Amino acid sequence: xxxxxMAKNLILKNGTIMDPFHGKTISGDIxxxxxxxxxxxxxxxxxxxxxxxxxxxxxxxxxxxxxxHFREPGREDKETLITGSHSAMAGGFTRVCxxxxxxxxxxxxxxxxxIREKAEECPIYIHPIGAVTxxxxxxxxxxxxxxxxxxxxxxxxxxxxxxxxxxxxIALEYATMIDVPVINHAEDECLRAEGLMHEGIISTQLxxxxxxxxxxxxxxxRDLELAQFTGARLHIPHVSSMKAVHxxxxxxxxxxxxxxxxxxxHLFFNDEALTSYNTNLxxxxxxxxESDRKALIDALKDGTIDCIATDHAPHTIEDxxxxxxxxxxxxxxxxxxxxxxxxxxxxxxxxxLGNVLKLLSSNPRAIMGFEQDLFSEGTDAEITILDPDVExxxxxxxxxxxxxxxxxxxxILKGKVEYTISRxxxxxxxx
Amino acid sequence: xxxxxxxxxxxxxPSEDIQTxxxxxxxxxxxxxxxxxxxxxxxxxTIVNLxxxxxxxxxxxxxxxxxxxxxxxxxxxxxxxxxxxxxxxKDTAQNIEAMKIDAVVMRHPTPGAPKHLTEFIDAVIIxxxxxxxxxxxxxxLDMMSLHEKFGKLKGLKVGIIGDISHSxxxxxxxHGLLIMGAxxxxxxxxxxxxxxxxxxxxxINYNVDEVIEWAxxxxxxxxxxxxxxLGLVPSVREYRAMFGITQERLDTHQKEIVIMxxxxxxxxxxxxxTVADGDQAIILDQVLNGVASRMAILFLLCGxxxxxxxxx
Numbered sequence: 052x053x054x055x056x057m058a059k060n061l062i063l064k065n066g067t068i069m070d071p072f073h074g075k076t077i078s079g080d081i082x083x084x085x086x087x088x089x090x091x092x093x094x095x096x097x098x099x100x101x102x103x104x105x106x107x108x109x110x111x112x113x114x115x116x117x118x119x120h121f122r123e124p125g126r127e128d129k130e131t132l133i134t135g136s137h138s139a140m141a142g143g144f145t146r147v148c149x150x151x152x153x154x155x156x157x158x159x160x161x162x163x164x165x166i167r168e169k170a171e172e173c174p175i176y177i178h179p180i181g182a183v184t185x186x187x188x189x190x191x192x193x194x195x196x197x198x199x200x201x202x203x204x205x206x207x208x209x210x211x212x213x214x215x216x217x218x219x220x221i222a223l224e225y226a227t228m229i230d231v232p233v234i235n236h237a238e239d240e241c242l243r244a245e246g247l248m249h250e251g252i253i254s255t256q257l258x259x260x261x262x263x264x265x266x267x268x269x270x271x272x273r274d275l276e277l278a279q280f281t282g283a284r285l286h287i288p289h290v291s292s293m294k295a296v297h298x299x300x301x302x303x304x305x306x307x308x309x310x311x312x313x314x315x316x317h318l319f320f321n322d323e324a325l326t327s328y329n330t331n332l333x334x335x336x337x338x339x340x341e342s343d344r345k346a347l348i349d350a351l352k353d354g355t356i357d358c359i360a361t362d363h364a365p366h367t368i369e370d371x372x373x374x375x376x377x378x379x380x381x382x383x384x385x386x387x388x389x390x391x392x393x394x395x396x397x398x399x400x401x402x403x404l405g406n407v408l409k410l411l412s413s414n415p416r417a418i419m420g421f422e423q424d425l426f427s428e429g430t431d432a433e434i435t436i437l438d439p440d441v442e443x444x445x446x447x448x449x450x451x452x453x454x455x456x457x458x459x460x461x462x463i464l465k466g467k468v469e470y471t472i473s474r475x476x477x478x479x480x481x482x
Numbered sequence: 483x484x485x486x487x488x489x490x491x492x493x494x495x496p497s498e499d500i501q502t503x504x505x506x507x508x509x510x511x512x513x514x515x516x517x518x519x520x521x522x523x524x525x526x527x528t529i530v531n532l533x534x535x536x537x538x539x540x541x542x543x544x545x546x547x548x549x550x551x552x553x554x555x556x557x558x559x560x561x562x563x564x565x566x567x568x569x570x571x572k573d574t575a576q577n578i579e580a581m582k583i584d585a586v587v588m589r590h591p592t593p594g595a596p597k598h599l600t601e602f603i604d605a606v607i608i609x610x611x612x613x614x615x616x617x618x619x620x621x622x623l624d625m626m627s628l629h630e631k632f633g634k635l636k637g638l639k640v641g642i643i644g645d646i647s648h649s650x651x652x653x654x655x656x657h658g659l660l661i662m663g664a665x666x667x668x669x670x671x672x673x674x675x676x677x678x679x680x681x682x683x684x685x686i687n688y689n690v691d692e693v694i695e696w697a698x699x700x701x702x703x704x705x706x707x708x709x710x711x712l713g714l715v716p717s718v719r720e721y722r723a724m725f726g727i728t729q730e731r732l733d734t735h736q737k738e739i740v741i742m743x744x745x746x747x748x749x750x751x752x753x754x755x756t757v758a759d760g761d762q763a764i765i766l767d768q769v770l771n772g773v774a775s776r777m778a779i780l781f782l783l784c785g786x787x788x789x790x791x792x793x794x
Contacts, residue, residue, distance in 0.1 A: 250678070251678050252678040252679075252681040252682070254678075255653075255676045255678045255679050255681075255682075256493060256653070256682070257593055257594065257615060258593035258594075258612070258613055258614040258615025258616065258650060258653060259593050259594070259614075259615075260614075261676075327597065328593070328594030328597050328598060369570070372570075372572060373570060373571055373572070373598075374571055374590070374592035374594065374595050374598055375592060375593065375594050375598075376591075376592045376593075376613075377592070
């Protein structure tokens with residue numbers, strides 16, 4: 052991948068322009084001047100503008116991922132804000148929210164400010180999510196108000212589920228004053244126990260301790276009840292089970308503040324993929340059965356789940372190249388995201404590409420309260436140019452993350468990001 | 483000679499290969515009855531017994547099988563190993579292979595560890611138990627013992643009694659017996675039988691007396707004392723009353739039934755001493771067949787020549 056400064060005047064020509072916010076396709080070109088949208092449709096750009104021929108390609112909003120782990124501060128050997136940005140751009144993402152389970156965690160206004168300042172040097176927009184509890188200990192509320200003032204866009208103890216229902220209630224109640232989402236990694240730790248993968252026939256055959264779907268759904272149900280009771284904005288991350296989908300669908304009928312996300316890997320894989328004990332597929336919550344996978348797809352179709360988020364979780368080779376019990380949970384996901392979800396949702400399941408682009412751009416921005424009308428004149432350009440139909444095999448060469456823990460190697464993906472434009476920079480895929 | 487290069491587990495293992503191993507095992511049983519219990523079949527073959535978890539009988543059984551076949555063997559156990567110094571599994575494996583060995587017999591506490599090993603090294607891998615996953619050589623010796631007793635496996639009714647959830651012996655036996663056409667019923671406390679296991683094609687019955695009535699043979703698993711009092715088994719007394727294969731219980735049924743146990747036994751808990759020592763038990767035959775069937779497995783996987791070829 053090549054990353055360079057954009058030309059002063061740039062014209063994106065002959066592409067299909069898809070605006071997921073307005074839900075329409077525009078004919079014509081896009082003119083970018085000084086990194087901002089100068090015109091969409093019929094444009095009157097200077098003759099000496101640099102032109103990119105986008106024939107056969109789709110030009111759309113830059114993707115937004117509201118759930119990534121960039122490991123800074125503390126584990127810069129796995130990822131940094133800069134390497135994470137490159138990984139994001141390779142996947143067409145121009146805006147991300149980083150989870151606070153760093154070392155130390157993002158649990159003070161000062162640490163939020165650290166991310167905000169560092170993010171200024173990055174080629175994408177990076178927003179910190181603050182911890183709900185100090186040191187993510189599950190007991191002591193952080194200074195949410197001050198952290199919000201410093202730029203925290205949401206709060207989560209991601210990775211560590213908030214087990215104490217009363218604590219979750221307090222956090223939701225408190226967050227209503229700033230009206231930002233609270234995100235709880237929904238797993239009941241007692242029910243999850245030592246579970247390493249989804250509990251089912253496959254875990255039984257593999258002899259691996261199972262993590263039952265109800266470890267998630269019971270916790271999701273508790274959180275939904277608490278959200279209804281407190282009036283807070285609850286966002287449910289990485290939904291993995293049919294049972295959780297059912298609870299969310301029921302509660303959304305009466306509570307429009309509930310939002311939810313699903314990861315590409317929960318849409319792409321099922322537990323049968325673990326029969327080779329591939330530690331790159333060890334993830335929390337686990338990939339579950341084919342019925343669960345289908346239920347997640349249905350939940351995207353009917354709006355029960357609002358958006359796609361990768362839960363990009365870089366780990367070192369040493370963390371993964373070991374036996375299944377010792378391997379870390381999590382996988383990288385930014386580079387493979389579009390090819391994976393486009394394959395599953397558009398090519399296999401017949402969704403409209405426009406809807407999938409919405410799940411990757413407008414919808415996650417809406418959850419976090421970010422600007423969604425990205426093609427209006429004067430807006431800082433956040434643009435992704437992709438080939439929606441190309442088939443390609445995902446390989447290590449496509450990874451820009453500092454870590455390589457992906458389960459997608461050798462998988463045939465459909466649709467590929469070719470250029471990403473963000474903060475005056477443009478990336479070009481070379482492979 | 484076998485379709486798969488390694489023996490990692492019996493899930494999906496070809497039935498004809500299980501039969502070949504059992505048949506070859508009976509040939510080696512004859513060797514064990516000779517005054518000089520040794521053949522040169524694996525001369526020059528180096529086998530490492532890589533035990534990351536304590537084991538007495540399985541390790542001795544493998545080691546004896548290797549010595550009877552004239553293989554060179556090296557033992558590695560976790561207690562004496564560099565693992566305590568923090569060396570990774572991968573490094574340990576690759577270091578041992580760098581010393582030019584032909585096969586590895588591995589016991590490891592983690593399910594899938596032998597499969598991982600195949601990714602790191604080129605030697606033939608034989609799984610001697612991987613956590614709660616499989617213990618294929620135990621299942622093969624169990625099947626060999628049943629075959630010896632009944633002359634067949636097809637249609638045989640086998641009850642497996644005890645802690646199924648934490649048992650690699652149970653899982654390998656289930657796969658092997660079903661592949662060979664036997665019927666399997668699992669019996670034990672419901673919280674120690676995985677809810678999804680019936681999808682494999684076994685029956686579940688929590689009433690041990692009904693299982694005794696039904697079965698031709700019982701394979702009684704060790705109930706680990708560590709499980710007692712962890713909320714899994716309320717007490718020894720309760721377990722013995724509900725699932726123990728007691729002399730009294732067998733006497734009530736008055737039927738011919740073969741009693742097996744993979745060992746080590748908790749006499750007075752899952753099995754009475756008199757049952758274990760009684761006429762119906764074939765527990766010591768299992769031990770002998772363990773050596774013979776492991777000889778067969780090593781011979782078939784390590785490219786040993788048949789004794790006829792040696793003699794010619």
